Amino acid sequence: MEKKFGVYICKGCGIGETVNIEKLKKNTAGGARIPAESIKEHEVLCSPEGLEFIKNDIKEGTNTIIIGACSPRVKFEEFDFPGTLTERVNLREFVSWTSEPMTEATQTLAEDYVKMGVVKTQKGNMPEPNILPDLSNELMVIGGGITGITAALEAANAGYKVTLVEKEAELGGWSAKLYKETPRQYPFDKLDEPQIFDKIKEVESHPDIKVRKSTMVEKTDGQPGLFDVTLSSNGSTETIKVGAIVMAAGWKPYDASKLGHLGYGNPNVITNVQMEEMAKKGKIVRPSDGKEATKVAFIQCAGSRDANHLPYCSSFCCGTSLKQALYVREKNSDAVAMIFYKDIRTPGQSELFYKNTQNNPGVLLTKAEVTGITDAGNGNLYVEADDTLLGEKIKVEADLVVLATGIVPSTRGPQEYLDGLTEAGKKGDDAKKAFVEGTEKPDFILNLGYRQGPEIPTLEGAYGFADSNFICFQYETRRTGIYSAGCVRQPMNMSEAAQDAAGAALKAIQCVEHVAKGVAVHPRAWDTTYPDPMMIKCTSCKRCTEECPFGAIDEDEKGTPFYRINRCRRCGTCMGACPERIVSFKDFSVDIVGSMIKSVDINEDDFRVIVLACENDAYPALDSAAIKKMKLNPAVRIIPVRCLGSTNLVWVTDAFSTGIDGLMLLGCKYGENYQCHFVKGSELANYRFSKVKETLDKLQLESDRCQLVQVSISEYDKLPQMINDFVERIEEIGPNPFKEM
Structure with a gap:
């Protein structure tokens, strides 16, 4: 479509008191090369009057809108203008609330953010849903x-x-x-x-x-x-x-044959599954001789929460043993059930069931670590345990032992x-x-x-x-x-x-x-964009097919990748993986982000640091820090990315070759306690950026100029200091020598 731009600067929430709006409008028109008359201001853009102000321009043909106001994470319903290409520029959180008012550095910061927003819409296009034919909803x-x-x-x-x-x-x-x-x-x-x-x-x-x-x-x-x-x-x-x-x-059930140390193999040592079958058939008896069991011992976490078997809690075992203890009492009121537990886990309302079972006079519970099951003669067994609440070793005789075995998927x-x-x-x-070897x-x-x-x-x-x-x-x-x-x-x-x-x-x-x-599911729900590769340049290197966390890319008989578009979560990992840079979205591409980086004002006397922030954790954390009015170094320019996995290495070259002094990547935590919304994105980015030193060496730059940091949304209070410390390190290293070129 032919684009008609409208840039709207809000003066509310302190923005008007932090930057010179007239100067912002003038420099945006020159720097972004758009007509000065298309850049307007309003006291409160999200007010009914402010929204009507924008809608009137839309009626007159404006179809590409840049909103310089609050974070795109808020007021999204107010600033939703169907049929337009709309970009939100975060002047409130990233300028007004985190910078000193009316300074030259803050003014330049605001101007750069607006320019980046304009450049993004200049390079981007209107997203359209991709609806495949003959879909089933069954x-x-x-x-x-x-x-x-x-x-x-x-x-x-x-x-x-x-x-x-x-x-x-x-x-x-x-x-x-x-x-x-x-x-x-x-x-x-x-x-x-x-x-x-x-x-x-x-x-x-x-x-x-x-x-x-x-x-x-x-x-x-x-x-x-x-x-x-x-x-x-x-x-x-x-x-x-x-x-x-x-x-x-x-x-x-977990394979109980692995639990010989708890007596499994003895006919009078059974699992909780076998106990359930026995209770359903009728009497609870010793398998060895059919004699009714009157002293039944339940051993909790039999193979669960055990480094040599299942490291995790199997969840249902505690409730099952409490239930089966009542079976023993129901079948024979003179019988006794003894439960040896590490911890009893009965969350929610199940705690009431636990307390009621505790009050049953024939159900005995003791915290203990079972150390062995030995023969007591006459078919009976000794349960030996240590680490009780009183710190004593105990030895209890039982005629039937039930192992609360765990589960595997x-x-x-x-x-x-x-x-x-x-x-x-x-x-x-x-x-x-x-664990794996013990799993069939x-x-x-x-x-x-x-x-x-x-x-x-x-x-x-x-x-x-x-x-x-x-x-x-x-x-x-x-x-x-x-x-x-x-x-x-x-x-x-x-x-x-x-x-x-x-x-x-x-x-x-x-x-x-x-x-x-034709829209995406979680986590980018309702996203109408989708990857649109320029296949004529594809070399079939298969990096995209291998790295896609969701298996959205298959290969034809010649090994050429092709998208199953409804599998795609729109994370952009394929875009970050592609060495030929052929994968693009309508509003997010290697060229778009690269152009945003290049649009930043480079001054030989001031430092410039680009922060690529994951939109899922890092960006919200930065918003939260801004709400607390925590200050950011004005040298920093934050660009949100869909996932750190979408980060293409060419952006490193784009940044440093144009004079950017430092590049910081903020992504979700990865590893055992990963938090990446796209599962592997931040981990893939870390792997790719382990090779970034080669790029910096080619540019004859220090490797410390580029840093990847894992953050969670709860670390918002630490994040500004992390960023400010990085800027201080860049200042210690000195300016990027490419500024002079």
């Missing part, structure tokens, strides 16, 4: 346990057609094998009958749910809105189209996790290696037709669970349109799994609705 749920059934019902009751796939001959999963459930209602003092059977009847009779039992997923291809899922059952196959998938494939994650370890990691990380390798569940592999990728520290950004986006996986729920996502009890199912179903619905509009 959902598929994989797994017919409590999680899968609940997800199917929630989606169907919301008006969406659902196919429910279960590999077994009957629905129900582990839930159907329970004798009773932990209490679901106040006062949480009585065990409940299993709810699963009523839900099975409901799901099988629902008109919008098609139940496919004894069925496996042979292949999943395509993308959100256009998933082609091939199902196999009894020797026949069928391919159906669905819009999104909820993966509720569940869990399986039904996904293939653990084996992939081991494969991903370096040789040093395999040798040095015994806990993780032991199951069949593939999704069989994805993705270049990056057939299953949901798992992350270091996730132990095989199909999780992605665990802080901000529950249910999300690294495969767009596929949402995990229940114990395949993380350990949880049945009530939590049912709630999880509802959340995952809602995310799946959100996904099909978004792709129907």
Whole structure:
């Protein structure tokens, strides 16, 4: 479109008292090469009068708008002008609230920010949604346990057609094998009958749910809105189209044969799963001779929270042992149940159930570390424990021992996790290696037709669970349109799994609705842009296909990359990866950011530092610091990026070759406690920038001029000092010698 510019400067929130508005308008017109009459000011732009001021110009043909006011993270509804290309320039937080008023440095700072905003709109274009044809809004749920059934019902009751796939001959999963459930209602003092059977009847009779039992997923291809899922059952196959998938494939017990140190292998040492089966059949007896068990010992965290087995808490075990202790008392009022625990974890209302069970005279609980199980004769066993509350060693006789074994996900994650370890990691990380080796390798569940592999990728520290950004986006996986729920996502009890199912179903619905509009899903929800590569320059180096965190890029038979656009989360990691710089978005590209950097006023007497700030954590943290009126060095110019993974190395050259003195990258934390909204972006940026020294060496510049810093949004109070310290270091190094060229 032919652009008609309108630049609007707000004088409110202290902006008018911090910078000379008339000088700002004059220098912007000259520096950005736009007509002076297109640059206007208003006392309060977000007021009804201010908004009408802008809308009147839009009626007269203005279609490219630059708002110099508050942060783009606020007032977004007020400054939403459909049909226009709008850019927000942060004069309030990054100038008015963080700089000394009416100084030459502050004035130049404001002018640079407005120029960068104008340049961005000059280089950018109006985004348009990319809506693919023949989209489906039907959902598929994989797994017919409590999680899968609940997800199917929630989606169907919301008006969406659902196919429910279960590999077994009957629905129900582990839930159907329970004798009773932990209490679901106040006062949480009585065990409940299993709810699963009523839900099975409901799901099988629902008109919008098609139940496919004894069925496996042979292949999943395509993308959100256009998933082609091939199902196999009894020797026949069928391919159906669905819009999104909820993966509720569940869990399986940890292999108790690894727990010989806790007596497993002795016939009178059983698991909590075996205990449940026994209670459902009738009496609780010793397997060795069928004698009724009257002294039952429960050993908590049997293989969980153990560096040699499962390093994590399996979540449901404490509630299950409390429940099974009541089985013992229910079957025989003279029997005694003894629970040996590290910690009892009964969050939320489950605490009331714990307290009620404590009051049962035949249930004894003691904090202890079980050190061994030995033969006591006559089929009985001694439970030896240490580290009790009183610091004493104890030895208790029992005729049946129940190991509260933990869970592992039904996904293939653990084996992939081991494969991903370096040789040093395999040798040095015994806990993780032991965990993986103790996990039986199951069949593939999704069989994805993705270049990056057939299953949901798992992350270091996730132990095989199909999780992605665990802080901000529950249910999300690294495969767009596929949402995990229940114990395949993380350990949880049945009530939590049912709630999880509802959340995952809602995310799946959100996904099909978004792709129907041609917009992105989380975290850049409603973004209408998408990557538009100039394929004529592609060298098929495959960096984009390898580095995309979400598997959005496949390859044809010649090895040439192509986008499955509905898989894309719009992070721009491919843009940062591409050495040929061929990947662009309408409003974000290598050229756009490079031009913004080059538009900064370079003065031989003043230092200039560019900060590329991730829009997800670093930028909000800077806003928060500004609200606290924490000062920033006026040498700093902040440019938001979609993710640090979108940072292309050419920006280093652009910055230093034009005279910028320092370049700082602010990204999310990575590693075990990662917080990157796009999972791997900041980690990839760190890997790429480990090579930036080579670039600086070629330019004959000091490597300290470029720094990458990990920050979380909660570190807003430390961030200004980090930036100011970096500027001080740049001042110590001295000016960029390229300023003189």
